[in-house]
Structure formats: structure tokens, C-alpha cells
Amino acid sequence: MSQLTLKTEGDTHVVVTRRFAASPESVYRAHTETALLQKWMTGPDGWSMPVCINETKPGGKIRYEWSDGNGGGFHLTGEYVALEPFSRIVHVERMHLPDPTPDNHIETRFEKDGAGTLMTLRMTLPDAATRTAMLATGMEHGMEASYARMEEVLAA
Template sequence: MSGASKITVATDGEQHLTLVRRFAAPPAFVYRAHVEPELMQRWMTGPEGWTMTECRIDARAGGSMYCAWAHPEEGGFHLTAEFVAVEPNQRIEHVERMHLPDPTPDNHIVTTFETEGDGTLLTVRMTLPDAEARQAMLDFGAVEGMEVSYARLERIAEAGT
């Protein structure tokens, strides 16, 4: 897909981790996909095999968010968040934590949507969690990463036929 890019991830000092990703659609579309529950449920589905079963978003300063994921065998977990500041189509600042079911430490996240050509430059700057939370993310992400690789293989296989 032209205009899209692979994600880049960089540490920003000891405190922050920044993800950057380009999308081949204007900021208004990418923003909507982050604040409209029915759209969120179509892409923020978690690891392969999981679905987002519930999503409630009140995207305004002081508003809250609740998302729940489920897997047929592995059970489920959910996320709660509060919005700190929201500038439609431009910037979202929120604090979130996952409940696994014990809550992970709060993660303060600033998401910006910038016009770049006819697409969007998405930047997600998050506060680095502590060592324990990082280990949890690492365990979670390592499993997912493996499954993602399989999914990618399938796509490559399909494209080759």
C-alpha cells in the first residue's frame, strides 16, 4: 500500500518510547479509527486469535475509555484509560493501564496525527514502564511477534500464488 510504512520505535532518554508510523489516509480518518469504538474493534484486536469484545470511548478531556479482549481458550483482559486532552484530528493525550487482571502501571501516552503529503504521520510517545511492566510487555509481545510472523508468511504465500 503506497504511503504506509513500517513502524519505527526508538527510546527517547530513560523516560520515553516513541513509535512512528505513516498511513495512506488523511489525519481525520486515522483519528476516527482511534476514537470510534466500532472502528477500533476492527483493528485494535490484539494478538492473532483475539478479538476486542467491548469498546467504550468518550474522547474528551476527563472522558474515559474501556476496551476488553477475549480469546476462546486463553480468557480475556481489559484496558481502562482516562483522556487528559483531546484535539480532534490532531492530538490525543491519555493515561491507560491493562488489567491482566492485576493492573499494569499507568502508561501516559501522547498520540499525534500530522498531515504528511496525502497521508498521516502518526507518533505515539509513551512513558517507559518500570522493569516489571516491561518484562510483562516483553513476554506478551514475544508471543504475539511470533504469531505476527506466521500471519505475514501467509500473506506472502498468498501473494505468491
């Protein structure tokens, strides 16, 4: 029931959907409260998010730092554009790898869906090449996580 979908749309969008067995209020809070975010937005297995700055107001700053526990890591900065409890969050973010990637404009919607919530996350990149670049740069980290998991499997 919690099947995640992820697809590109047009030249500049990436759209992610996911269902949760909780109210829109809970899902919204888990996306905006620092203590809750640090419990789940930790990335690949074994990683943590030691820094989570999250000023939940229009213009408020976002800074997430991830660590692999061995001195490796990367961070993301951004700003909130709009917050509508408990249905909608609009923010801009960029990864630092360490050079900043072009701005990714993200609208996250939470809609009541039966007893649960349907989340729709829509990323908008400035142009087709930026989306290509984002997917290519993210690929590096995705690969790393996959190789790490593969190592676990092989070691078992």
C-alpha cells in the same frame, strides 16, 4: 512507505511512529470511534476486542477488553486527558494482568504528511524501572503471540 518505528527515548519514554495513506481526519476517527477501533485494535491474529468503552472527552473513561476466543484475555483501563480533532489525543492507560500496571501517559499526534498522515505515539512512564517493568510484563503477551504464530508456521 508504512514502516513502523519503535524506540526507547531517555529513561522513561517509548516512541512509535507510523505513516498512513489516509487523511489525519480519518486516522483520528479510527483512533476514537468505537466501531472503527474494534475493527483493527484487536491484537494478535485470532484475538478480538469484545468490549470497547471509549468516552471521547477530557476525563472520559476508556476500557478495552481483548479475548482469545478460548476464555483467555486481558483488559486495559484509562482516561482521556485532552482531545484535539484531528491532530492530537492525550490519554492515560494501564493494563490489568490482572494487577494494574503503573500509569502509562500517552500522547498521540497526527500530522499531514504529503497525501497521508504521520502518526507519532509517545509513551511516558513514571520512571525508568516502570518502563523496564512495562516492557517485561508486555513481553509475556508478546511471547504468547509469537509462539502462537510460530505454531501456525510449524503446522503448515
